[in-house]
Amino acid sequence: MTLRFHVWSIGCQMNTADARRMSDELEACGGEACDRMEEADVVVLYSCVVREAAENKVHNELERIRKVKAGRPSMQIALAGCMVEDDVTDLARRYPFIDRYLSPKLDLPLRDQVFDFLDLDAPYRLDPEDAERFSMVSQPVTVSQGCNRRCTYCVIPFRRGVERSRPSAEIRREIEGLVRRGTREVVLLGQIVDRYGRDIETTLARLLADISEIDGLERIRFLTSYPVDFDRELMEAVASLPKVCEDVNLPVQAGDDDVLRRMARGYKTELYEGVVAEMRSVIPGLGLATDIIVGFCGETETEFANTLALLERTRCDVVHVAMYSPRANTASLKLWPDDVPLEEKRRRLHEIETLQAQVSVEINAGLVGSRQEILVEGIRRDKWYGRTRSNKLVFFDSATSEPGQVLPLTITSASSWSLQGRLESTPTLKTLEPPWPQPD
Ligand code: SAH
Numbered sequence: 001m002t003l004r005f006h007v008w009s010i011g012c013q014m015n016t017a018d019a020r021r022m023s024d025e026l027e028a029c030g031g032e033a034c035d036r037m038e039e040a041d042v043v044v045l046y047s048c049v050v051r052e053a054a055e056n057k058v059h060n061e062l063e064r065i066r067k068v069k070a071g072r073p074s075m076q077i078a079l080a081g082c083m084v085e086d087d088v089t090d091l092a093r094r095y096p097f098i099d100r101y102l103s104p105k106l107d108l109p110l111r112d113q114v115f116d117f118l119d120l121d122a123p124y125r126l127d128p129e130d131a132e133r134f135s136m137v138s139q140p141v142t143v144s145q146g147c148n149r150r151c152t153y154c155v156i157p158f159r160r161g162v163e164r165s166r167p168s169a170e171i172r173r174e175i176e177g178l179v180r181r182g183t184r185e186v187v188l189l190g191q192i193v194d195r196y197g198r199d200i201e202t203t204l205a206r207l208l209a210d211i212s213e214i215d216g217l218e219r220i221r222f223l224t225s226y227p228v229d230f231d232r233e234l235m236e237a238v239a240s241l242p243k244v245c246e247d248v249n250l251p252v253q254a255g256d257d258d259v260l261r262r263m264a265r266g267y268k269t270e271l272y273e274g275v276v277a278e279m280r281s282v283i284p285g286l287g288l289a290t291d292i293i294v295g296f297c298g299e300t301e302t303e304f305a306n307t308l309a310l311l312e313r314t315r316c317d318v319v320h321v322a323m324y325s326p327r328a329n330t331a332s333l334k335l336w337p338d339d340v341p342l343e344e345k346r347r348r349l350h351e352i353e354t355l356q357a358q359v360s361v362e363i364n365a366g367l368v369g370s371r372q373e374i375l376v377e378g379i380r381r382d383k384w385y386g387r388t389r390s391n392k393l394v395f396f397d398s399a400t401s402e403p404g405q406v407l408p409l410t411i412t413s414a415s416s417w418s419l420q421g422r423l424e425s426t427p428t429l430k431t432l433e434p435p436w437p438q439p440d
Helices: 013-028 050-069 089-094 110-118 158-161 168-180 204-212 232-240 257-263 268-281 302-314 331-335 340-363
Strands: 006-010 042-047 076-081 100-102 139-144 185-189 220-224 247-249 289-296 320-322 370-380 383-387 393-396 404-414 419-423
Touching: 006 013, 006 076, 013 042, 013 076, 013 110, 013 139, 042 050, 042 110, 042 232, 050 076, 100 110, 139 168, 168 185, 168 204, 185 204, 185 302, 204 220, 204 232, 220 247, 220 370, 232 268, 257 302, 268 302, 289 302, 289 340, 302 340, 340 404, 370 393, 370 419, 393 404
Parallel strands: 006 042, 042 076, 076 100, 139 185, 185 220, 247 289, 289 320, 393 419
Antiparallel strands: 370 383, 370 404, 383 393, 404 419
16 A cells, blocks of 8 residues: 655745655655645644744644544644644644654654654665656755754744754765756755854855766755855855856844844844945855844834845845744743834835835846846746746746756846846757656
8 A cells, every 4th residue: 555645844945845855755665745635644744933924824734634634543644843842742732633743853864754753664665866756946955954043033943953964975965866856956955054064074165066066957056144154265156166056045134233133143234234245246146135024122113214224225136024923932032022013013014025126126127138047947827937047037938948948038127026038049058968868
């Protein structure tokens, strides 16, 4: 009998990456993925608690599972991701039907977690690299776990533990396996990805050079970066390694030094702006994204205005903005009241979004007429789409494209969110030779 499994995930790209690896392992044990949780023998939920809204969605999903499992008691349920605390007593009381908890602090290889969960013993057919499944062009890959910083608002260190890097050889094997199944771009993930390797005597720059050697891999991105840890060596690696894209995610969180101090971010706006300036001088064509939290404890109108001003000066390509949401165990929860009213948080969020829509449309308009290299990801409502090296979404018409191609386009128009492009008529069209054997 085939084991049918359903892996659900929400939240950050690290959950997406871990959920994909879990699916691979389950498939390698002979399992078969199914889209509907109602048909699965095994359900794994990759949960998120970084904000209350995400946590609520996990609770909704667990309530849905409660009903399904009532009718199919043989279903096995595992809860993974950041909802899993060291002490799961409360969760177990609320959701007694959960069979296993997979802590993001656990450093057991994923495969062992799967076996542990399924109560299987060796030997099993084990060759994840054999697993043939449809694979997307761009895939996230976790390179380090945990975080040693203690930003006062953030729950992640409590749930994911201290910083641990995965061995480079293991990462390389995972990526080689992905490339054999059609992946052309990887996004390397860590809470502070720039710190990759500090615990195992290597660096992210070296990892980037190492995986650049993988044939068939076209592009490499990485996130999330932290201003204090993004050093010159890394900037130069991004600038000089052809596969590494000119694309950096560098959260600033606030543009006011007092707010940054209360957040315990460990830098001032001046440092942030200095790093951005240096990066832009070393990495031409850089696409820059940042994160902002609005309505942090005690954030005044003036402090918020300083954040707007910083965004106007920095002119990022993308800004992810979230309203502050107090989280269990965090210092901000213990120290200060959540005193910015929800209405005011919403207003600040919209104000940033409005400003950024304007900045983005100006930046994107500047690309009209330029030639951009696109990695084709797919087709949506008759339009092909892909991304530029700087991570901008581009739509274009083509009769012959395929996901995974790298194509030269000329940008013809732009909005805040995306670009339109035209295939160049005399393309130095680069069709990738699949590295795997082709059927006749
Ligand atoms: N180390 C990662 C953290 C991921 S959390 C990083 O630096 O990006 C992703 C984003 O969620 C953070 O950048 C922050 O902007 C936001 N966030 C984290 N905790 C939050 C909270 N308590 N309330 C609102 N937003 C939060």
